[in-house]
Amino acid sequence: MAFRVSRGILKNIRCSTTMRPLNTCHRSLSAAIMSSSTLSLEDAEQLFGLVSTKQLLRSSAIQHAMAVESMVDLGMWAMKSKVFESGMMKDVMMSTMRQTVYAHFCGGEDAAAAGRSILALNDTGLRSMLAYGVEDAHDNEGCDKNLQGFLHNVDLSKSLPPSSVSFVILKITAICPMALLERLSDLLRWQKKDPSFVLPWKQDSLPIFAESSPLYHTQNRPEPLTPGEESDLELANQRLLELCQKCEEANMPLLVDAEHTTVQPAIDYFTYSSAIKYNKDNNPIVFGTIQTYLKDAKERLLLTTEAAQKMGVPMGFKLVRGAYMSTESKLAQSFGFASPIHNTIQDTHNSFNDCSSFLLQKVANGPGSLVLATHNIESGKLAVAKAHELGVEKVNQKVEFAQLYGMSDALSYGLSNAGFQVSKYMPFGPLEMVMPYLIRRAEENRGVLAASGFDRQMTRKELGRRLKALCSKF
Numbered sequence: 001m002a003f004r005v006s007r008g009i010l011k012n013i014r015c016s017t018t019m020r021p022l023n024t025c026h027r028s029l030s031a032a033i034m035s036s037s038t039l040s041l042e043d044a045e046q047l048f049g050l051v052s053t054k055q056l057l058r059s060s061a062i063q064h065a066m067a068v069e070s071m072v073d074l075g076m077w078a079m080k081s082k083v084f085e086s087g088m089m090k091d092v093m094m095s096t097m098r099q100t101v102y103a104h105f106c107g108g109e110d111a112a113a114a115g116r117s118i119l120a121l122n123d124t125g126l127r128s129m130l131a132y133g134v135e136d137a138h139d140n141e142g143c144d145k146n147l148q149g150f151l152h153n154v155d156l157s158k159s160l161p162p163s164s165v166s167f168v169i170l171k172i173t174a175i176c177p178m179a180l181l182e183r184l185s186d187l188l189r190w191q192k193k194d195p196s197f198v199l200p201w202k203q204d205s206l207p208i209f210a211e212s213s214p215l216y217h218t219q220n221r222p223e224p225l226t227p228g229e230e231s232d233l234e235l236a237n238q239r240l241l242e243l244c245q246k247c248e249e250a251n252m253p254l255l256v257d258a259e260h261t262t263v264q265p266a267i268d269y270f271t272y273s274s275a276i277k278y279n280k281d282n283n284p285i286v287f288g289t290i291q292t293y294l295k296d297a298k299e300r301l302l303l304t305t306e307a308a309q310k311m312g313v314p315m316g317f318k319l320v321r322g323a324y325m326s327t328e329s330k331l332a333q334s335f336g337f338a339s340p341i342h343n344t345i346q347d348t349h350n351s352f353n354d355c356s357s358f359l360l361q362k363v364a365n366g367p368g369s370l371v372l373a374t375h376n377i378e379s380g381k382l383a384v385a386k387a388h389e390l391g392v393e394k395v396n397q398k399v400e401f402a403q404l405y406g407m408s409d410a411l412s413y414g415l416s417n418a419g420f421q422v423s424k425y426m427p428f429g430p431l432e433m434v435m436p437y438l439i440r441r442a443e444e445n446r447g448v449l450a451a452s453g454f455d456r457q458m459t460r461k462e463l464g465r466r467l468k469a470l471c472s473k474f
């Protein structure tokens, strides 16, 4: 659903908060915190010093509910159930969702509400990655509608205080029909198998595959694109370029999410070909995402960064572990191949930390930027230590940490207190539109949600401290 950003509403939001210099209280928190070079997560008061008690209470309630796996199961059943598709039951379920899970994990139902959430977050020293909560598109009409949403996101980010929004998030699967992305990925994979296979539509790009990349998805030589598919590809290119152009004018980086390997080659192709056009002068506008749970992640990263360097293209990457583990394993198994994902969780941790260290060195010594998107405390600690060792300037445009909105707040505030830029990935949009996103996130992060004991413990500790302080006044 497209939405309009009302100038009036945005003006009101701005006026109510921008009179006060941003992060005033954050900066005055403590000089000692800001000068810390390590990640300190022990002091709950320091971590949550700028978070309201109301917010902490809600977070605590949601965290405790999410820690009970059967509650997550029940919530997911309710979100998917036909019982709630219409009538009074639907109203009750929607209203419950709106006030609980939705309020905790999403920025708001429209631009004005998202704007308010962004400003509230910014008052606590954090930035926002603005994610318009759409899922896959299957035809040009759906893609055009989604594009309007992404373009309005750029308008919204421009209307807010500078640097309160760090990135506009793009899902390529929302602006290029899914079936076409699958066809393009097949064709790109076949060209990797047979370099003499000509793809007349292919523009300049960076390497998408490494020698170790899985190609089993494409068993037979695919047919070339039909004239209809070529024209759909042209439309998808135009959508992407329109969005990049708008981001360039607003100087707002566009961060492209990674998805499953069936379509990821085409996503990387679109990302890199637009990065070649728009990333200039040490100012990446288009950022790609590398999923480090994939066995070929490091090799691809090396090839891509090397090629970008040779072409003089400053690249921006977001590093994640990856969120499609069970789909990937099942798909590989159906072809009779081993999973493309690391065999053990420890291998995935090592891969994330290794890629993170590699990119920190790259950005410390040259152009390019890096987003470390993780809730993993150990990875956070290692990256902070490495950034410190390399002297990568804190609070600059080169390194950003990120967590999902509503998750791992202790880590976010700890990193921010250590002087780094930290963003929350904030989906927004009408509840019904964002519902598939919530279901997907709940399924993907089931383990993470249940295991977020550290956040629960720290939130409880801070609430207890505030209660004690209040009682001591009487």
Ligand SMILES: Cc1cc2nc3c(=O)[nH]c(=O)nc-3n(C[C@H](O)[C@H](O)[C@H](O)COP(=O)(O)OP(=O)(O)OC[C@H]3O[C@@H](n4cnc5c(N)ncnc54)[C@H](O)[C@@H]3O)c2cc1C
Binding pocket: 256, 257, 258, 259, 289, 291, 293, 320, 321, 322, 323, 324, 325, 341, 342, 343, 344, 345, 346, 347, 348, 373, 374, 375, 376, 402, 403, 404, 424, 425, 444, 447, 448
């Ligand atoms: C800001 C942000 C943006 C994101 N964008 C994307 C995106 O574009 N694309 C995407 O795919 N994901 C994305 N994610 C989700 C991310 O990939 C992870 O699913 C999620 O963050 C959990 O990983 P973690 O680094 O937080 O680590 P942890 O909290 O340590 O979680 C580790 C998780 O890794 C999984 N895992 C990975 N490899 C293995 C293995 N070999 N064996 C067992 N378990 C394994 C398990 O599910 C485990 O729960 C994003 C996350 C954030 C915070």
